[in-house]
Amino acid sequence: MVVVWRAVYVETTTAPALSTDADTVVIGVFDGEPPQVDEAREQVEALLDSGEAKARFKHLALTHLQGRRLVLVGLGARDELDPERARVAAALVHRRARELGSQTVCWALPAGAGDEIAEGLVHGTLLAAYRFDRYKRGGGADDGDARPGLERLLISATTDVSGSVERAVIVATAQNRARDLGNRPPNDLTPTALGVYAAALAAERPALAVSVLGGDELRDLGMGLFAAVASGSDEDPRLITLSYRGAQDSDRRLALVGKAVTFDSGGLAIKPMAGMVDMKFDMMGGAAVIEAVAALADLEAPINVLGVVGATENMISGSAMRSGDILTALDGTTVEMNNADAEGRLVLGDCITYVRREGCDAIVDVATLTGGVVVALGSVYAGLMSNDDSLAGLVTACAQRTGELVWRLPLHPEYADMVKGRFAQITNRTERREASAITAAEFLHHFAGEVPWAHLDIAGVGDHGRQPYLDKGGTGFGVRLLTELALSF
Numbered sequence: 001m002v003v004v005w006r007a008v009y010v011e012t013t014t015a016p017a018l019s020t021d022a023d024t025v026v027i028g029v030f031d032g033e034p035p036q037v038d039e040a041r042e043q044v045e046a047l048l049d050s051g052e053a054k055a056r057f058k059h060l061a062l063t064h065l066q067g068r069r070l071v072l073v074g075l076g077a078r079d080e081l082d083p084e085r086a087r088v089a090a091a092l093v094h095r096r097a098r099e100l101g102s103q104t105v106c107w108a109l110p111a112g113a114g115d116e117i118a119e120g121l122v123h124g125t126l127l128a129a130y131r132f133d134r135y136k137r138g139g140g141a142d143d144g145d146a147r148p149g150l151e152r153l154l155i156s157a158t159t160d161v162s163g164s165v166e167r168a169v170i171v172a173t174a175q176n177r178a179r180d181l182g183n184r185p186p187n188d189l190t191p192t193a194l195g196v197y198a199a200a201l202a203a204e205r206p207a208l209a210v211s212v213l214g215g216d217e218l219r220d221l222g223m224g225l226f227a228a229v230a231s232g233s234d235e236d237p238r239l240i241t242l243s244y245r246g247a248q249d250s251d252r253r254l255a256l257v258g259k260a261v262t263f264d265s266g267g268l269a270i271k272p273m274a275g276m277v278d279m280k281f282d283m284m285g286g287a288a289v290i291e292a293v294a295a296l297a298d299l300e301a302p303i304n305v306l307g308v309v310g311a312t313e314n315m316i317s318g319s320a321m322r323s324g325d326i327l328t329a330l331d332g333t334t335v336e337m338n339n340a341d342a343e344g345r346l347v348l349g350d351c352i353t354y355v356r357r358e359g360c361d362a363i364v365d366v367a368t369l370t371g372g373v374v375v376a377l378g379s380v381y382a383g384l385m386s387n388d389d390s391l392a393g394l395v396t397a398c399a400q401r402t403g404e405l406v407w408r409l410p411l412h413p414e415y416a417d418m419v420k421g422r423f424a425q426i427t428n429r430t431e432r433r434e435a436s437a438i439t440a441a442e443f444l445h446h447f448a449g450e451v452p453w454a455h456l457d458i459a460g461v462g463d464h465g466r467q468p469y470l471d472k473g474g475t476g477f478g479v480r481l482l483t484e485l486a487l488s489f
Contacts, residue, residue: 182474
């Protein structure tokens with residue numbers, strides 16, 4: 001048994017689903033196959049024959065048997081069932097179960113389905129169960145429904161899937177924590193507060209070591225780009241470092257770098273008012289890195305990981321960076337700052353140099369970086385850019401397995417030429433308004449150099465998820481992907 005977020009208990013059992021004490025039992029139905037149930041076969045077949053139940057993917061039907069609810073969910077063609085479909089189906093079932101006031105739901109793992117499908121069912125249920133009501137007086141639900149939510153989730157399988165289910169619980173809980181971070185308002189989740197949170201997270205996990213540096217220390221280190229972004233705010237920036245060493249017999253280490261601009265006004269290139277309300281989500285890359293490293297520690301993963309998060313606000317004041325300023329990066333690169341709203345690449349540039357100096361075999365950075373990637377890929381894929389085909393292939397494969405999809409965009413010397421500066425070595429604003437997501441990546445490529453590096457631009461997927469198991473607000477995108485990547489590294 002595993003206790004998870006919001007006191008939901010997740011259990012596995014090899015007993016038939018209908019023999020458990022669940023008040024709601026869920027049976028999946030495939031195209032062209034008889035329902036996989038013995039005790040209620042006639043009743044289930046009658047529902048299918050009448051058309052009330054269908055094998056069509058996402059179709060739900062409800063009946064009652066022996067004083068409990070029986071939910072039939074269409075899973076479509078068997079060969080199309082994958083972990084993402086399992087997540088979606090589980091989320092839709094959870095929504096229906098919540099409407100019914102169910103407290104214990106038991107999923108009958110379809111015959112022939114393996115550990116990945118069990119993980120998907122757990123992910124979909126726990127992510128769909130998420131509610132952010134931290135600031136609602138009375139702590140109530142947002143729809144006036146006072147009925148209790150889900151208390152227990154059972155996975156009934158003919159084989160032991162407890163290891164996979166426990167892993168799924170850890171990862172889904174970490175993703176929900178990342179959503180909590182994103183949904184906290186910017187007057188609460190300041191850079192200082194994020195540093196305190198990371199330190200508290202590490203204090204609960206002996207395998208994690210944490211370091212939190214402030215603005216004076218950043219300036220002393222020579223992180224001129226990062227410090228410039230923070231210069232317009234009264235809030236002190238934080239460089240948050242989480243180190244996890246799970247492979248004692250290896251020095252190989254993966255570096256994860258996250259952008260955590262806890263509020264982005266755009267600086268002197270101020271954003272339109274209509275879009276500024278969502279700028280608290282400009283720290284979702286940093287949230288993903290923090291929670292992925294914590295999940296790896298909880299999993300006792302045999303991998304060494306260095307997580308580095310640059311946390312700051314981008315605000316307006318008399319000390320804010322100005323267009324035309326020449327900044328000096330940690331590695332000595334001079335940067336012509338011509339767009340105060342292209343601040344994320346400045347923070348990440350210094351953070352990437354920092355992890356290179358700390359020593360790492362590969363770097364993956366995650367950031368809500370550009371509107372250009374939203375125009376190119378919408379809210380379905382994150383943008384992937386990389387200087388290493390092998391690393392890019394691994395990221396893509398892990399993304400496919402976890403359902404957090406990426407699409408690779410090209411790097412090219414001509415794109416790199418576009419970020420060359422007129423008065424400094426490089427600029428954070430190109431003169432030509434094209435390929436903006438790629439030129440932002442080329443800016444970061446300058447600091448990554450020849451170290452295998454991949455950049456994930458999550459601007460289109462970091463908030464307001466499109467999947468049924470997500471809702472409006474921070475999505476926690478990247479927690480599943482980064483965890484899988486580290487485990488596969």
